[in-house]
Amino acid sequence: MPKVLISDKMDPKAAEIFRERGVEVDEITGKTPEELAAIIGNYDGLAIRSSTKVTKAILDAATNLKVVGRAGIGVDNVDIPAASSKGVVVMNTPFGNSITTAEHAVALMFALARQLPEADASTQAGKWEKNRFMGVELTGKTLGLIGAGNIGSIVADRAQGLRMKVIAFDPFLSPERAVEMGVEKVEIEQLLARADFITLHTPLTDQTRNILSRENLLKTKKGVRIINCARGGLIDEAALKELLDSGHVAGAALDVFVTEPAKEHALFGTPNFVATPHLGASTSEAQVNVAIQVAEQMADFLVSGGVTNALNMPSLSAEEAPRVKPYMELAEKLGSLVGQLQHGTIPRVSIHSEGAAAELNQKPIVSAVLSGFLRVHSDTVNMVNAPFLAKERGIEVREVRTEKEGDYHTLVRVSVKTDAGERSVAGTLFGNKAPRLVELFGIKVEADLIGHMLYVVNEDAPGFIGRLGTTLGEAGVNIGTFHLGRRDAGGEAVLLLSVDEAVTPDLIATVRALPGVKTAMALRF
Numbered sequence: 001m002p003k004v005l006i007s008d009k010m011d012p013k014a015a016e017i018f019r020e021r022g023v024e025v026d027e028i029t030g031k032t033p034e035e036l037a038a039i040i041g042n043y044d045g046l047a048i049r050s051s052t053k054v055t056k057a058i059l060d061a062a063t064n065l066k067v068v069g070r071a072g073i074g075v076d077n078v079d080i081p082a083a084s085s086k087g088v089v090v091m092n093t094p095f096g097n098s099i100t101t102a103e104h105a106v107a108l109m110f111a112l113a114r115q116l117p118e119a120d121a122s123t124q125a126g127k128w129e130k131n132r133f134m135g136v137e138l139t140g141k142t143l144g145l146i147g148a149g150n151i152g153s154i155v156a157d158r159a160q161g162l163r164m165k166v167i168a169f170d171p172f173l174s175p176e177r178a179v180e181m182g183v184e185k186v187e188i189e190q191l192l193a194r195a196d197f198i199t200l201h202t203p204l205t206d207q208t209r210n211i212l213s214r215e216n217l218l219k220t221k222k223g224v225r226i227i228n229c230a231r232g233g234l235i236d237e238a239a240l241k242e243l244l245d246s247g248h249v250a251g252a253a254l255d256v257f258v259t260e261p262a263k264e265h266a267l268f269g270t271p272n273f274v275a276t277p278h279l280g281a282s283t284s285e286a287q288v289n290v291a292i293q294v295a296e297q298m299a300d301f302l303v304s305g306g307v308t309n310a311l312n313m314p315s316l317s318a319e320e321a322p323r324v325k326p327y328m329e330l331a332e333k334l335g336s337l338v339g340q341l342q343h344g345t346i347p348r349v350s351i352h353s354e355g356a357a358a359e360l361n362q363k364p365i366v367s368a369v370l371s372g373f374l375r376v377h378s379d380t381v382n383m384v385n386a387p388f389l390a391k392e393r394g395i396e397v398r399e400v401r402t403e404k405e406g407d408y409h410t411l412v413r414v415s416v417k418t419d420a421g422e423r424s425v426a427g428t429l430f431g432n433k434a435p436r437l438v439e440l441f442g443i444k445v446e447a448d449l450i451g452h453m454l455y456v457v458n459e460d461a462p463g464f465i466g467r468l469g470t471t472l473g474e475a476g477v478n479i480g481t482f483h484l485g486r487r488d489a490g491g492e493a494v495l496l497l498s499v500d501e502a503v504t505p506d507l508i509a510t511v512r513a514l515p516g517v518k519t520a521m522a523l524r525f
């Protein structure tokens with residue numbers, strides 16, 4: 001039974017769903033990185049929010065880990081490249097807390113416009129400072145969105161309801177989508193110059209880090225109010241403090257900070273500054289949504305191989321998984337066969353699906369071929385990291401589909417381009433589930449690629465099979481299955497034998513010395 005650790009505070013629904021789906025679950029929160037590293041080896045899955053930092057050190061210690069599930073959106077607390085290279089799938093729940101976070105941004109916008117936190121503190125301190133708190137209306141003001149994705153677009157919708165004019169800077173926002181959202185797409189310079197309120201809704205990336213730098217903050221309209229419910233690091237916090245003190249910025253509300261938890265900060269106590277402790281996603285509705293979603297996604301993956309909302313692997317729905325999985329097995333075996341038989345650099349791998357195979361989601365099939373192909377050189381390769389490794393090694397990957405059936409109702413062909421030309425192997429599924437090799441480098445040969453195998457290419461001549469059988473028998477090697485194919489009578493023949501134990505290098509040398517043998521190799525599936 002797969003085992004999952006929930007390491008951040010999460011709605012109890014998550015644990016409930018894991019158990020219902022046949023996944024064992026431990027909830028252990030508040031561990032130090034060292035304590036987490038000490039126990040993570042026991043788990044197949046790790047469910048987190050934003051507190052747990054899934055660093056390379058944690059991943060190195062996570063010897064059984066297959067999936068990290070983020071109950072939320074931002075995955076900047078997960079080292080995704082390290083997870084990918086370890087073959088760990090990273091998933092998030094991209095929509096479950098969007099409304100809640102957008103509402104928090106709107107709440108902070110109101111808080112700034114009417115200085116609600118300070119007015120509240122003053123009133124409750126018995127001061128009744130009616131003249132101190134003069135606010136501004138939102139109606140008719142310009143809201144500048146930096147980032148117009150899921151959350152940004154909900155904020156835009158709510159702001160339009162408040163009769164604000166919304167302008168947006170987002171390089172990936174299409175003009176059509178901007179029209180649909182009713183926002184004006186602008187460049188950052190225009191946004192800075194025109195917005196009365198600026199709200200940030202981008203991930204933290206190399207391009208967005210410090211997007212409200214000192215230089216950009218100085219380009220804003222005097223009296224601007226700024227809200228950040230996305231990620232710390234998008235704003236230069238020191239410059240923001242200076243500009244709040246000077247009065248250029250009339251108000252700022254931060255839910256997120258460069259360093260979290262932010263228990264001390266230069267901005268704390270600054271007039272017109274509002275802070276919340278990363279509460280954007282903290283409503284009971286959003287927490288139930290993301291807890292349910294993360295548990296369902298992780299359980300699907302661990303129990304049936306379904307992949308949803310993965311950031312480093314192609315998606316595969318739980319419904320698709322049973323149909324695609326036998327193909328993934330076939331693809332992995334074909335990739336492995338090519339990888340084992342082919343030495344030297346491979347500049348290109350082509351995966352051609354024909355008939356029923358062509359109707360399926362090709363991404364997992366392609367990843368499985370690459371995984372089988374590259375695993376020959378490293379035990380740590382799997383479906384998650386194989387496409388990255390192939391890219392790193394400069395292997396071009398081509399994908400071809402032909403929906404028309406050929407000799408088989410379904411076929412996957414893997415071809416590699418080598419210095420000697422293009423060579424390919426092909427396989428089908430018997431009964432839609434049993435992977436079977438049907439062609440090897442142009443020779444028709446049917447074989448189960450299973451366990452220890454011996455591959456022999458020889459000149460087709462009488463008596464050879466007897467001599468080979470005797471050689472194996474004398475070496476104490478028992479033959480399980482025997483598959484034979486040939487290009488033409490008296491030409492080149494191929495033998496694939498499954499044997500009960502590993503074929504030793506000495507035995508390979510003996511087979512190679514038999515008359516008529518051109519090649520002999522041990523294979524492992």
Ligand SMILES: NC(=O)C1=CN([C@@H]2O[C@H](COP(=O)(O)OP(=O)(O)OC[C@H]3O[C@@H](n4cnc5c(N)ncnc54)[C@H](O)[C@@H]3O)[C@@H](O)[C@H]2O)C=CC1
Nearest residue numbers: 074147148149150151170172201202203207229230280281
């Ligand atoms: N405070 C909190 O508790 C929460 C914070 N978040 C954060 O909110 C952020 C936004 O989330 P979503 O809207 O769901 O993400 P999203 O992926 O739907 O939208 C992000 C938008 O940013 C845009 N973008 C990317 N690079 C940009 C750049 N250089 N300049 C301008 N725009 C750029 C993208 O094109 C995209 O439209 C995420 O970083 C997430 O971590 C999300 C949920 C809760």
Ligand SMILES: O=C(O)CCC(=O)C(=O)O
Nearest residue numbers: 049050071072073074281
């Ligand atoms: O889990 C949380 O409370 C934070 C949510 C968040 O920041 C996100 O989903 O990106």
